[in-house]
Structures are given as C-alpha cells and as structure tokens.
Amino acid sequence: MDESDSDPGSYPIPPASVHLSSLTPPPSARLLLSRHVTRRTRPLQSSPPLAYLSLQGLLGEASSARSIGGGGLSREEALAWELFTPYQRFLIVAVIGVAAAESKKNGVIAQLQNSVDLRPRMADEVILLDFWPSPFGVRARIALREKGVEFEYREENLREKSPLLLQMNPVHKKIPVLIHNGKPVCESMNVVQYIDEVWSDKNPLLPSDPYQRAQARFWVDFIDTKVYEPADKIWSTKGEVQEKAKKEYIEALKILESELGNKPYFGGDNFGFIDIAMTGYYMWFEASEKCGNFSIEPECPTLMASAKRCLQRDSVVNSVPEPEKIVEFAFKIRKIYCV
Amino acid sequence: MADEVILLDYWASPFGMRARIALREKGVKFECREENLRDKSPLLLQMNPVNKKIPVLIHNGKPVCESMNVVQYIDEVWSGKNSIFPSDPYQRAQARFWIDFIDTKVYEPADKIWSTTGEVQETAKKDFIEALKILEAELGDKPYFGGDNFGFVDIAMTGYYSWFEPFEKCANFSIESECPTLMASAKRCLQRESVVNSIPNPDELFALALKLRKEYGV
Numbered sequence: 034m035d036e037s038d039s040d041p042g043s044y045p046i047p048p049a050s051v052h053l054s055s056l057t058p059p060p061s062a063r064l065l066l067s068r069h070v071t072r073r074t075r076p077l078q079s080s081p082p083l084a085y086l087s088l089q090g091l092l093g094e095a096s097s098a099r100s101i102g103g104g105g106l107s108r109e110e111a112l113a114w115e116l117f118t119p120y121q122r123f124l125i126v127a128v129i130g131v132a133a134a135e136s137k138k139n140g141v142i143a144q145l146q147n148s149v150d151l152r153p154r155m156a157d158e159v160i161l162l163d164f165w166p167s168p169f170g171v172r173a174r175i176a177l178r179e180k181g182v183e184f185e186y187r188e189e190n191l192r193e194k195s196p197l198l199l200q201m202n203p204v205h206k207k208i209p210v211l212i213h214n215g216k217p218v219c220e221s222m223n224v225v226q227y228i229d230e231v232w233s234d235k236n237p238l239l240p241s242d243p244y245q246r247a248q249a250r251f252w253v254d255f256i257d258t259k260v261y262e263p264a265d266k267i268w269s270t271k272g273e274v275q276e277k278a279k280k281e282y283i284e285a286l287k288i289l290e291s292e293l294g295n296k297p298y299f300g301g302d303n304f305g306f307i308d309i310a311m312t313g314y315y316m317w318f319e320a321s322e323k324c325g326n327f328s329i330e331p332e333c334p335t336l337m338a339s340a341k342r343c344l345q346r347d348s349v350v351n352s353v354p355e356p357e358k359i360v361e362f363a364f365k366i367r368k369i370y371c372v
Numbered sequence: 373m374a375d376e377v378i379l380l381d382y383w384a385s386p387f388g389m390r391a392r393i394a395l396r397e398k399g400v401k402f403e404c405r406e407e408n409l410r411d412k413s414p415l416l417l418q419m420n421p422v423n424k425k426i427p428v429l430i431h432n433g434k435p436v437c438e439s440m441n442v443v444q445y446i447d448e449v450w451s452g453k454n455s456i457f458p459s460d461p462y463q464r465a466q467a468r469f470w471i472d473f474i475d476t477k478v479y480e481p482a483d484k485i486w487s488t489t490g491e492v493q494e495t496a497k498k499d500f501i502e503a504l505k506i507l508e509a510e511l512g513d514k515p516y517f518g519g520d521n522f523g524f525v526d527i528a529m530t531g532y533y534s535w536f537e538p539f540e541k542c543a544n545f546s547i548e549s550e551c552p553t554l555m556a557s558a559k560r561c562l563q564r565e566s567v568v569n570s571i572p573n574p575d576e577l578f579a580l581a582l583k584l585r586k587e588y589g590v
C-alpha cells in the first residue's frame with residue numbers, strides 16, 4: 034500500500050501573508066502628548082501647554098530650537114518648545130525617549146511574535162517513519178489525515194532499521210516516529226496527541242474538558258495494556274497460551290464495549306482519541322480471528338458496529354492496509370516463529 | 373463553590389506520592405484516605421472498577437485513575453499556579469515520552485529489586501541502572517527534568533526517588549556512584565516542600581520492604 038500518494042483529503046498550505054513592514058516604526062515618529070493641542074501665536078501666562086513635539090527636536094537650547102535636528106522644528110514648534118522651562122524640556126525628552134524605546138521594543142516583540150506565529154502557516158516538513166501493518170503506525174497516519182496534514186510516509190524495514198530511525202528514536206528504535214521540522218516525536222498515542230495539539234484548528238481528537246480528557250487517557254492506557262498483551266499472544270502463539278489469550282482479549286473488549294455503551298464512537302458523536310487507538314486493533318480483528326479461530330462479533334456486537342463505522346472513515350480507509358494483506362502477514366510471521 | 377477532593381491512596385506507593393505532590397504543588401486542599409490493599413474499600417472498587425488500584429482522585433464525586441493521568445488532570449483543572457506540564461506541544465510530547473519510559477523501563481526492574489534475590493535481582497539492578505543512566509543523559513546539566521522548574525517528569529521520578537534508599541539496602545548497591553547528576557536532582561526534588569509533606573521516611577519504606585520480603589519468603 035503506497036502511503037505517499039497525494040491525499041484527496043489534504044488541503045494546500047496557504048501562503049504567508051503577514052507584512053512585517055507595517056510593524057516598523059516610521060523614522061521620525063511624531064508623538065502626540067495630548068489630543069488637545071492649541072497652536073498659540075502669543076506667549077502664555079499660565080502653565081505650559083502640551084504641544085506637538087518632533088523627535089527631531091529632542092535636544093537643544095531654546096534659542097536654537099529652530100535649528101534643532103537640521104531645522105526640523107517649525108516656527109510654531111520652536112515657539113512651543115521655548116515655552117517650557119529647561120527642567121520641563123528635560124522631562125519631556127525623557128518621557129518621549131522612554132516611550133520611543135518602549136515603542137521600538139514593542140515593535141520588535143511584535144515582529145518576533147509574528148515570525149513565530151508565521152511558522153505553522155509556512156510549509157511544515159512532516160515525515161512519518163512507519164511499517165505498513167503496524168497497529169501503532171496506523172494511528173499516526175489516521176491522525177494526520179484527520180487533520181489534513183500533508184506528510185511524507187517512509188516505510189521502515191524492521192529487520193534493518195534505517196539510520197534515521199535509530200537517530201530519531203535511539204531509546205526504543207521503534208516506529209511510528211513523527212519527524213516534524215526535524216524534531217522527532219515517538220510512541221503512537223503521544224504522536225496522536227502531539228498532532229492534535231499542533232494542528233488544533235481542525236477535527237479535535239481529544240475533548241477539551243479536563244475530566245473527559247482524563248477519561249480518554251485512561252482508556253487508551255487500558256487498551257495498550259489489557260488489549261495489547263493478549264492480542265500479541267493471539268497472533269504469535271498456539272495451544273493453551275493462545276486459548277488463555279483469547280479469553281483475556283474478549284474480556285478486555287467487553288469492558289471496552291460497556292464503556293462505549295450506545296454511542297457511535299468512544300468519542301461520542303465524534304471519532305476521537307480512543308477510537309483512533311482502537312482502530313489499530315480493529316484493522317487486525319480479521320487476522321486475530323483467523324489466527325485464533327474465533328469470532329469477535331457474537332461476543333461484542335456493539336463494539337463491532339463501532340469498529341465498522343471507524344473502518345469506513347476516509348482517513349482510516351486511506352491509512353489501513355486491506356484485511357487480506359494483514360491476514361497474509363500474520364500467517365507469514367506465525368510460520369517464522371514456528372507457530 | 374468549595375471543591376470536594378478526595379485521594380484514595382496507600383502511604384508507601386510511589387504512584388500515590390505523585391498525586392499527593394501534584395495536589396500540594398497546586399495548594400489544593402484534599403482529604404487523603406488510606407486504603408488497605410489487602411481489603412480494598414467499597415469506594416475504591418466503585419471508583420476504579422477496571423483496575424481496582426490506587427491512587428484514585430475523586431473530584432466532586434468523579435474519579436480519575438492512573439497516577440500520571442491524575443497529575444495531568446490536576447495540572448489542567450488547577451491551572452493558575454505552578455504549571456506542571458509545559459505549554460509547548462513538542463515539550464509536552466517529550467515529557468509524555470519520558471513518563472512512558474519511566475513507567476516501563478524503570479518500573480519493571482525497580483519492582484524486582486526489592487522483591488527478589490539472586491540472579492533475578494542482579495539482572496534487575498543492571499536494568500534499573502541502565503534505565504537511570506538514560507534518564508541522567510536526558511537530564512543533562514538541568515536542575516530538574518523540567519529545566520529550571522520542577523515539572524511532570526520530576527514528579528513521576530520522585531515516587532521512585534523516595535524508594536532509592538530502600539532499593540540500595542535491599543540489593544546492596546549504590547545509585548549515587550552510578551548516576552551522580554540524577555542523584556543531585558533527586559535530592560533537590562526530595563527537599564521541595566510539596567515533596568517533604570508527601571513522602572514517608574525512607575526507614576519506614578525499608579522496614580515495609582523487609583516485612584514483605586519475609587512474607588514472600590525472599
């Protein structure tokens with residue numbers, strides 16, 4: 034199954050549209066100290082008025098006010114400047130200086146913020162190191178497609194792991210590994226949660242309520258212990274060990290079925306975190322039944338109905354291999370393990 | 373409205389300690405109810421029917437189970453103070469990755485160190501130290517796994533830090549000589565107020581370990 038074809042579910046990345054030039058303060062900022070400015074033509078007797086003051090006229094003696102900044106002050110401005118005492122001029126200059134620095138700092142901060150905000154709108158490089166029949170890898174594929182994220186799928190040979198895999202997951206050396214702009218995220222449900230947080234604008238996978246989120250995490254932990262351990266034995270053992278595994282597997286599925294209740298998905302009306310976790314096992318249901326010679330549907334009919342619903346979703350259809358291929362793979366592995 | 377927060381717990385549990393520490397980091401008032409793990413209360417069985425384990429946080433009557441799940445819930449609900457989890461998605465993914473590592477690669481050998489002898493115990497010691505060294509490399513020269521701040525991964529490890537001394541006595545080895553930087557961070561964590569108020573005396577833990585070893589005929 035070729036995962037790297039362009040996906041009809043993906044959307045084009047919009048162009049960067051932030052104009053940074055609007056954030057650059059103009060070279061000669063005219064700072065208005067007050068909205069109420071009266072241009073005067075004669076000296077005042079009362080306390081000095083607030084006035085327009087050009088930054089070009091920041092410093093200088095009153096007598097040379099007209100010549101400040103290369104003659105930057107107009108006649109009226111020079112006159113206004115002369116109305117202030119030297120101490121008042123000092124204060125004005127200090128206040129304007131601080132305000133200018135603040136404005137420049139805010140301008141720089143805004144520029145930096147925009148450059149950071151710009152990143153998700155720029156083309157992301159998303160690579161998924163994966164293995165086609167993996168129930169864990171498929172979770173990452175589904176999550177990326179749910180979010181419409183364009184990604185490059187790279188198939189790993191698990192008997193000869195690539196240098197990139199060993200470099201990106203040195204601790205476990207396992208797939209899936211999501212490499213997002215060069216940075217690796219490992220462990221399938223960790224990857225799914227990361228995808229949900231980064232591409233948060235579409236199809237939320239986790240609920241927003243803290244209690245519901247805790248419930249979702251609890252059930253995923255249950256799935257990856259109480260379903261995973263017997264499932265693994267069903268595929269890779271026989272005889273009494275396999276019989277015991279089948280029993281534990283069905284027990285775990287029944288617990289999940291009662292949690293599902295009559296909801297279409299574990300996520301309620303929406304396909305979510307727990308459903309994605311289970312879909313990795315749903316795609317292995319047929320192979321499990323054939324390896325273990327049993328039927329899941331009569332034991333867990335409601336769960337099976339939800340499974341079928343999940344397996345029909347676009348993101349899932351485009352991510353899971355055909356069941357026959359998984360069955361074939363399972364039997365090939367069993368033969369290798371002399372089962 | 374006053375929150376009702378109950379923690380079903382067991383004094384010696386490294387997992388229970390994590391929940392206690394998180395609640396105290398946030399300054400949340402809670403009622404700690406000690407469970408007898410050999411005679412579990414009806415409330416525990418009702419609130420955690422799937423795993424029947426502690427800790428269980430019962431917040432206004434609703435249960436949250438699994439220790440790091442409880443810690444994350446506490447961080448999200450009482451989000452105003454002492455953030456435990458980073459806000460950046462990549463840092464959060466890293467924190468979750470290391471929690472998963474701790475609760476598999478540290479937990480499994482740790483459990484064998486205090487409860488076995490001979491070759492099984494020797495292998496467990498080796499695996500335990502190997503895992504701690506990987507964590508130490510991740511810690512680097514940061515004071516905490518959370519960087520400058522005590523965070524999610526530190527809380528997870530503190531449950532084990534409290535058991536370091538009993539492990540060393542049970543299996544006759546020294547963790548500090550193998551992992552000095554990790555040990556320095558451990559000491560830093562063990563001195564935090566929320567931790568001091570949440571963990572038992574190492575001598576009491578060692579006494580418990582010896583008692584259980586005797587019972588199991590180890």
